[in-house]
Amino acid sequence: xxxxxxxxxxxxxxxxxxxxxxxxxxxxxxxxxxxxxxxxxxxxxxxxxxxxxxxxxxxxxxxxxxxxxxxxxxxxxxxxxxxxxxxxxxxxxxxxxxxxxxxxxxxxxxxxxxxxxxxxxxxxxxxxxxxxxxxxxxxxxxxxxxxxxxxxxxxxxxxxxxxxxxxxxxxxxxxxxxxxxxxxxxxxxxxxxxxxxxxxxxxxxxxxxxxxxxxxxxxxxxxxxxxxxxxxxxxxxxxxxxxxxxxxxxxxxxxxxxxxxxxxxxxxxxxxxxxxxxxxxxxxxxxxxxxxxxxxxxxxxxxxxxxxxxxxxxxxxx
Numbered sequence: 164x165x166x167x168x169x170x171x172x173x174x175x176x177x178x179x180x181x182x183x184x185x186x187x188x189x190x191x192x193x194x195x196x197x198x199x200x201x202x203x204x205x206x207x208x209x210x211x212x213x214x215x216x217x218x219x220x221x222x223x224x225x226x227x228x229x230x231x232x233x234x235x236x237x238x239x240x241x242x243x244x245x246x247x248x249x250x251x252x253x254x255x256x257x258x259x260x261x262x263x264x265x266x267x268x269x270x271x272x273x274x275x276x277x278x279x280x281x282x283x284x285x286x287x288x289x290x291x292x293x294x295x296x297x298x299x300x301x302x303x304x305x306x307x308x309x310x311x312x313x314x315x316x317x318x319x320x321x322x323x324x325x326x327x328x329x330x331x332x333x334x335x336x337x338x339x340x341x342x343x344x345x346x347x348x349x350x351x352x353x354x355x356x357x358x359x360x361x362x363x364x365x366x367x368x369x370x371x372x373x374x375x376x377x378x379x380x381x382x383x384x385x386x387x388x389x390x391x392x393x394x395x396x397x398x399x400x401x402x403x404x405x406x407x408x409x410x411x412x413x414x415x416x417x418x419x420x421x422x423x424x425x426x427x428x429x430x431x432x433x434x435x436x437x438x439x440x441x442x443x444x445x446x447x448x449x450x451x452x453x454x455x456x457x458x459x460x461x462x463x464x465x466x467x468x469x470x471x472x473x474x475x476x477x478x479x480x481x
Contacts, residue, residue, distance in 0.1 A: 176334070178196060183434060191454065194450045195335065196443075198437065200443070200467050210331060211355075215243075215326075218322035237270065256276070280302050347463060349397075352398075356372065372415075381416060383403065394441060395442055417453070
């Protein structure tokens with residue numbers, strides 16, 4: 164029987180083993196890629212958007228017809244535009260002008276009101292810093308208060324991580340035939356990592372988790388933010404305290420440069436036909452490094468976070 168709405172097809176994305184890429188690099192082990200760019204909004208954030216809205220409805224803090232406001236790099240905003248449109252909530256997306264314009268156009272096409280916030284004077288277009296995100300956060304708070312809106316608050320709302328605990332983690336375990344030994348994920352809000360790791364660790368107590376950050380902004384690993392500007396949109400904001408990561412099992416931290424993430428995303432498209440964004444490239448680069456080191460011979464899961472279509476105006480694609 165066909166689903167009733169587009170929301171009903173969020174999640175349950177396919178996963179593929181990247182054996183050819185692993186073999187071509189002379190590595191031992193396997194990498195399982197979860198193709199979350201095949202969600203309706205072309206990203207993993209569809210899961211979190213649905214999780215937050217459903218939790219808010221269940222708690223009674225989101226009233227019928229109430230406006231929803233959230234800050235976004237574009238992916239959460241797209242997911243919320245889809246979910247809110249299906250559930251009858253007006254949605255306002257607040258995004259930095261440093262993010263690719265494709266994202267704003269997609270959200271607007273899906274019915275969202277898109278508010279763009281200027282970057283800080285020293286910021287580089289295409290590289291959203293923590294200071295830029297603070298400006299977006301301030302505007303999101305202002306709009307939520309002015310409009311009596313529900314604030315989705317993806318960096319703090321437990322519905323974000325819970326969505327991945329209920330769906331992404333169990334799906335990955337089943338996709339791998341219960342053979343995974345590690346999981347690595349680029350940290351944005353931290354929700355994907357925290358929820359997925361909790362689910363995987365419940366199934367294999369020995370499974371190891373690695374948080375991926377941009378080189379030069381690996382503050383979660385305890386390093387100074389020497390180079391907070393980087394092209395990996397959607398995360399790596401040099402925020403040293405992510406609420407959703409509190410209590411999440413972390414066995415190690417990986418740092419990936421923007422150049423390496425870019426080159427790996429291009430290789431993923433060329434060698435496997437998987438057209439993904441910067442953060443997927445960072446995840447895969449980290450998995451390659453792990454197979455060459457502490458996870459040699461293991462089976463590592465990663466998430467293909469979003470579609471390369473969202474970066475056509477950037478230098479990801481020459």
